[in-house]
Amino acid sequence: MPPESRTRSRILDVAEDLFASRGYKNVSLRELTAAAEANLASVRYYFGSKDQLLYAIYERYCTPLNNARLQRLAECAPGDGRPPMIEQIIAAFLEPALDVSVDAVGGGARFTRLRAVLIGENLDFLEDLIARNFDTTSLTFVEAIHKELPALGSEEVLWRFSFVLGILHYMLIDPNRIRRLSRGRCDPGDSRTMARFLVPFIAEGFRAPGIDAPTAAVAPRAKAGRRTRRTDKETAA
Amino acid sequence: MPPESRTRSRILDVAEDLFASRGYKNVSLRELTAAAEANLASVRYYFGSKDQLLYAIYERYCTPLNNARLQRLAECAPGDGRPPMIEQIIAAFLEPALDVSVDAVGGGARFTRLRAVLIGENLDFLEDLIARNFDTTSLTFVEAIHKELPALGSEEVLWRFSFVLGILHYMLIDPNRIRRLSRGRCDPGDSRTMARFLVPFIAEGFRAPGIDAPTAAVAPRAKAGRRTRRTDKETAA
DNA sequence: ATGTAATTCAAACGTTTGTATTAATTGGCT
């Protein structure tokens, strides 16, 4: 398996692009190699099989993304001029993914969309890969969030974090959907624009009282004066 | 094209099940008809083609779902014993979808998951169908939410509503993912359980101040302030 | 019972798929 080659990386780029836009099984190796101006057999030569090609694509950007997220998380700190910690943590998780997918600059522009598409395909040989490379760093963020919102049950934090994954997933599958849904009124713009809409919504959602509302619902957050009243209403519903 | 038949509805059920769990292109008609204990040619006989079979599946539950949503929306009203309007509206949108997908009771248990999977497949002949049957009722909900949160820009409401679509989409693709991600600590349970976690998070997210914060946003929002927190909601309700 | 329509069935069609094999070509070394 030769490690470096011009056509190898061309195949990698094209495959990433095609798989991301139309899924894995829906893209044939003939179409793929034709688009990459490579021979049909070159996939086998460089990667061994179509499956292993997908493996190579996946791992090309998965670890860099996770590293970027963890570095951003490490830079989070409370301070006077800065946003609240929750906002910082959420941004640390979202923006690396948005940067690489919404902004069409880097070579990995379509990778995060690829992962989003693959999730829906239920490819048996990918379940482990996604779980391993993804959920470990996710749990790090879950813990960071929970430390900021100790009044929340850990179960509730996990639920809400999975909601965040859902939002991100949906945005990455098709960043332009918001434009169609809004009949052109909303523009996804660049990753900064998207994050500016995402972060306040998510951060405020995290600050909602938990359904198992521990009695300390008054303490951790100032300005939450009427929160207890709303809580009884909700548990009643 | 015969309208009614025992095998026809069996094909419809099995196809809905298989497409939902593994996507459209990944399921062959041979496997499908075998599982439905029908002949290979029966798909052509009853539906014309594989594509038209998917059409039939899609429309079998799309309009009932939208009708249930709109009816629930019509039942929303402010009142002393009831949750705030935003919570009611969010629940009116989410629960019909969760009912039919998470609870494995009705025949359409897997339909909403099917739609979620199909979105990632970029099937050219489905783009219009999804847009037509789905976005119209969505916009009705957007307007209802905006009426409750008039301080928010309409652009911001649309953004946040698309976040809701993302969360729902993600939950429906694989309701059990939360169990794996949480290493077994979270249980999706039934649709009511899920909605109890979803609604507070989303409702509170909607109440976050907009980034274009029209009222009382004197200073630039370096701290992502929540000055106007929920005053808007109280004046509206 | 008989005839007609509705339905099911087995078999095959032509394509396209991923994979495999073998030959042609290229790019450095000595």
Add this chain to the structure above:
DNA sequence: AGCCAATTAATACAAACGTTTGAATTACAT
């Protein structure tokens, strides 16, 4: 030049795909 390894190209292959066909079977009128 000549040679060897790396790479690309061309072709073949079996399997699986959606589709089509026409006969066999069933259901149901009269």
